[in-house]
Amino acid sequence: MSLRISLVLLLGIVLVVLIRGGSLKAGPAVVSVLFGFFLASTSMAPEINRLVSNVVGMIGQIRF
Template identity: 85%
Template sequence: MTLNISLVLLLGIVLVVLIRGGTLKAGPAIVSVLFGFFLASTSMAPDINRFVSGVTTVIGQIQF
């Protein structure tokens, strides 16, 4: 059985859990989101996308 979930959705859920658990305050969370948003518009975005795609491919090939 395979489970497909958007990485954005997964990271959003983790962010909400961290904020609600008190591990991460709202201010740093907003700064992190804005950093990611602006980082996506830089020339580094394709390299980051390739890296994340490679990592998720490797994780997807792991057999339990």
């Protein structure tokens, strides 16, 4: 069985769970989101995207 979900949606859910669970306060969460937003507009974005795509691809090849 294959489950496909957007990485952005998955990370958003993790962020909400961490905030609601008390592991992460709202201030640092906002700073993290803003950092990611501005990092996406730098010249490093394509390399980060390739790295994440490769890691997700390797995880996707794991058969249970």
